[in-house]
Amino acid sequence: EAGVAQSPRYKIIEKRQSVAFWCNPISGHATLYWYQQILGQGPKLLIQFQNNGVVDDSQLPKDRFSAERLKGVDSTLKIQPAKLEDSAVYLCASSFSEGSYNEQFFGPGTRLTVL
Amino acid sequence: GQQVMQIPQYQHVQEGEDFTTYCNSSTTLSNIQWYKQRPGGHPVFLIQLVKSGEVKKQKRLTFQFGEAKKNSSLHITATQTTDVGTYFCAGPRIYNQGGKLIFGQGTELSVKP
Numbered sequence: 056e057a058g059v060a061q062s063p064r065y066k067i068i069e070k071r072q073s074v075a076f077w078c079n080p081i082s083g084h085a086t087l088y089w090y091q092q093i094l095g096q097g098p099k100l101l102i103q104f105q106n107n108g109v110v111d112d113s114q115l116p117k118d119r120f121s122a123e124r125l126k127g128v129d130s131t132l133k134i135q136p137a138k139l140e141d142s143a144v145y146l147c148a149s150s151f152s153e154g155s156y157n158e159q160f161f162g163p164g165t166r167l168t169v170l
Numbered sequence: 171g172q173q174v175m176q177i178p179q180y181q182h183v184q185e186g187e188d189f190t191t192y193c194n195s196s197t198t199l200s201n202i203q204w205y206k207q208r209p210g211g212h213p214v215f216l217i218q219l220v221k222s223g224e225v226k227k228q229k230r231l232t233f234q235f236g237e238a239k240k241n242s243s244l245h246i247t248a249t250q251t252t253d254v255g256t257y258f259c260a261g262p263r264i265y266n267q268g269g270k271l272i273f274g275q276g277t278e279l280s281v282k283p
Contacts, residue, residue, distance in 0.1 A: 097174075097258050097273030098213065111270050146212060155262035156201055156220070159271070161212040 057081065059162030061147050067168045073135040076165045080128070080149030086110075087124055088159065089132050090146040098146055104130065105153050134167075142169045172197045174261055176274035184282050189246040191277035193259035200262055202235060202242045203271065208255040216244075216257075249281050 060079040068074050080087050085106050090098035101120065102112040107127040115122070119138070124130040134141055144164040150157040173196040183189055193202070201220045205213035217226055219235035219242060226233045230253075232245045246253055256278045260271040 095275070097260070097275050099273070100270050103270055148213075155264075155271070156218065158203070158215040158218065159213075161214070164212050 059147055059149055059160055061145075061162035061165055063165055064163060065166050065168075067170065068137055070139055070169050071136040073133065074137055074167060075131050075133045076145050076147075076167075078130045078132070078147030078162060080130070080147070081160055084149035084151055084160070085127070086150045086153045086157070087130050088148040088150075089122055089130070090148065090161075092144045092146055092164070094143070101132070103153075110153060137167075137169045139169050142167055172261075172263055172272055174259060174272045174274040176257075176259060176277050178277055179275065180278045180280075182280045182282065183249050185251060186248050189249050189253070189279055191244050191257050191259075191279075193242045193244075193274055195240050195261050198239050200239075202239075203260045204233060204242075204244055205258045205260060205273075206255050207258065207276070211255070213258060246279075249279070251281050251283055253279060254281050255279060 062077050087104045089101045091101050092098045101115045102122045103110040104124040107124050122132045144166050146164045147162040148159040150159045175194045177192050203218045204216040207213045217233050222239050223237045224235040230247045234243045256276040258273050258276045260273045263270040263272050
């Protein structure tokens with residue numbers, strides 16, 4: 056079974072530039088999550104989708120971050136404009152359904168460096 | 171808001187020694203999950219605990235959920251170099267609802283051969 060795919064794996068940009076990350080979840084998984092993991096910390100949920108609808112985006116800095124999941128499969132996360140404090144690993148995860156009892160499967164992540 | 175705290179933040183052990191990490195929540199949890207993240211890797215699900223006082227074992231790993239469902243622990247017996255990584259506990263933000271997990275800050279384990 057293929058895992059969660061993410062691209063790119065690494066990205067270096069200047070502050071105030073834009074960047075986009077892509078995620079393809081495990082086939083059949085209805086729930087998709089984007090996490091931000093700053094070095095030395097646990098993952099922090101940015102946004103959660105159920106199919107193509109947003110379930111929770113309370114922690115998403117909406118002035119600069121946006122995400123979509125068209126057709127309920129692939130998802131993109133965008134940052135525009137980036138700040139230095141956005142340097143982190145962005146993890147995409149998926150689960151079979153929305154419930155808190157579901158195991159989450161994480162992708163390899165995109166390591167973003169903002170200079 | 172809800173907080174999930176883990177201690178210690180770092181643990182360095184000699185191979186063969188035991189290791190324990192503790193997880194404490196500010197609120198009662200419906201369930202708790204444990205994940206392992208190898209250096210440079212991504213979190214991988216280890217186990218889920220649901221019942222008060224539940225104890226589960228996976229080979230040398232023992233997981234426990236507190237009676238009040240506000241704390242949990244992971245104990246590794248006779249550590250090996252393959253145990254190296256950061257161990258995270260995670261609980262749902264809202265009791266018994268949704269998938270939003272609050273992760274602890276993790277305990278980083280290093281094992282000296």
